[in-house]
Amino acid sequence: MPPALAGGTPTESDGAMPSIADDHLTDSVLAARADARAQALQTSDQMPYRPAATSPFVPDGVPAAALVWAETVAPGGYTHRIVSRGTRIRLDDPTGAACAHVILFNALETSERLNVADTIKIPWQAYLGSGHPLLSGDGRALATITADTSGRHDTFCGTTTDESSIAKYGSADPQGPAPSGRSRFLLAASKHGLTGRDLPPSISFFKAVHVEPDGALTFQGGAGPGTHVELVAEIPLLVLIVNVPHPLDPADDYLVGPLRVHAWPGTPTLPGDPQFTATPEVNRAYLNSIDYAEARGL
Numbered sequence: 001m002p003p004a005l006a007g008g009t010p011t012e013s014d015g016a017m018p019s020i021a022d023d024h025l026t027d028s029v030l031a032a033r034a035d036a037r038a039q040a041l042q043t044s045d046q047m048p049y050r051p052a053a054t055s056p057f058v059p060d061g062v063p064a065a066a067l068v069w070a071e072t073v074a075p076g077g078y079t080h081r082i083v084s085r086g087t088r089i090r091l092d093d094p095t096g097a098a099c100a101h102v103i104l105f106n107a108l109e110t111s112e113r114l115n116v117a118d119t120i121k122i123p124w125q126a127y128l129g130s131g132h133p134l135l136s137g138d139g140r141a142l143a144t145i146t147a148d149t150s151g152r153h154d155t156f157c158g159t160t161t162d163e164s165s166i167a168k169y170g171s172a173d174p175q176g177p178a179p180s181g182r183s184r185f186l187l188a189a190s191k192h193g194l195t196g197r198d199l200p201p202s203i204s205f206f207k208a209v210h211v212e213p214d215g216a217l218t219f220q221g222g223a224g225p226g227t228h229v230e231l232v233a234e235i236p237l238l239v240l241i242v243n244v245p246h247p248l249d250p251a252d253d254y255l256v257g258p259l260r261v262h263a264w265p266g267t268p269t270l271p272g273d274p275q276f277t278a279t280p281e282v283n284r285a286y287l288n289s290i291d292y293a294e295a296r297g298l
Contacts, residue, residue: 046074097257
């Protein structure tokens, strides 16, 4: 009987792949406990930082102790978090290859969620940038872009699907080498009791698409390494973020870079802020958000 089948440990001479037992001693409860605790000391280039103040990438001007969320999302990865009203959320693209697909929900009533059509229609602008509100279908501003050094974003294409990932990369398994954005959003949503029926179209940061005069969509890529986008939560939010290639990315390989996420307390958009009265339509959206928050005692 081959050693692997007999309970032996495969070796190089067996021609078998090394097993987990080669690296981990788990043949007793005490050994398993010691092994698990040893893993806790390991770090990775892509991981949540807990406490958030231990992040090695604290944004300039932000006290580390103020951070309430700090994470580097791996290529093909996802993250999710509930944040309070006024929270500042910063997304960083350190290598120029990240693509942050984002969906926002009202954390108190998840039936209210990002509406990409209204996010374009209410400000009369399809291209995202600093000062642009992200709206729900209930006429409220969920968040506002407060800073943007990239200028390369997309409101037209959404994220990748299983079908598109299989056609292009040969796989869409969420645990495989080329997970689709849709499959990752489903995992993130499930952590909050949501299903595929609850997922609206997403927006994408750090990869641009331009609409040509004939209606064709042209992929314009990113702005290079070292850019960032900051949002402020106008009401309490459930934030879902997926870091996968853009659907129109022409690269044959599954190419995407790490995405950094940091968040800290701040204040929502208020009367007197420049964007509060940018247009009559935007002004109503902010007034609706303030009215909702005040009625909730926020």
